């Protein structure tokens with residue numbers, strides 16, 4: 495039997511959409527944990543930081559897979575109404591966003607690799623999977639390590655600020671296209687099934 499697909503909007507593949515929303519959710523939860531972990535009651539602080547690290551290390555894996563998927567599956571074409579500048583801006587923002595969502599958790603991992611008490615707090619993803627620290631940082635002499643630990647934390651914080659700025663532009667852009675230009679922008683990244691007639 496022949497099926498005619500009703501596909502008025504060109505959409506990302508379902509896998510790309512699942513990666514998009516899953517990574518976005520992990521980042522939102524981790525931003526929340528990053529700022530609140532230290533404010534929790536004493537017995538919760540360490541588990542909250544361990545959860546933050548577990549989610550971040552998982553994000554590194556998911557973002558890497560997402561980038562590989564994206565390289566193998568071109569994005570659907572942008573709507574005709576996008577001008578040349580808007581196309582270039584959207585493309586640049588997406589490339590930088592991919593860079594930031596990878597660099598942010600990697601910077602956290604590097605920061606943690608230079609943690610002076612690392613031996614007392616081994617990395618275990620979700621308390622199950624043992625994970626390694628970067629040897630070149632873990633084996634620095636104590637004074638250098640402490641300085642590098644601080645610098646990598648500053649990098650982690652600044653990458654987070656850069657991500658907030660770019661995500662704000664990304665969301666505002668999507669909302670403008672959806673509600674001001676009247677395009678089916680949000681449907682492009684919908685996870686649901688493609689309907690058949």
Ligand code: HEM
Pocket residue numbers: 520521522524525528529531532543546547548549550551553598599600601602603604605606650651654
């Ligand atoms: C989805 C990825 C990640 C996001 C969005 C994220 C975000 C953040 C944010 C917003 C903070 C608070 C910064 C501040 O106090 O100004 C933070 C702190 C921190 N992050 Fe991450 N991070 C991620 C991944 C990681 C990873 C993979 C690790 C280590 C394996 C890590 C280790 C840390 C540590 C140790 C802190 C300090 C926590 C504390 O002492 O309260 N992060 N992160």
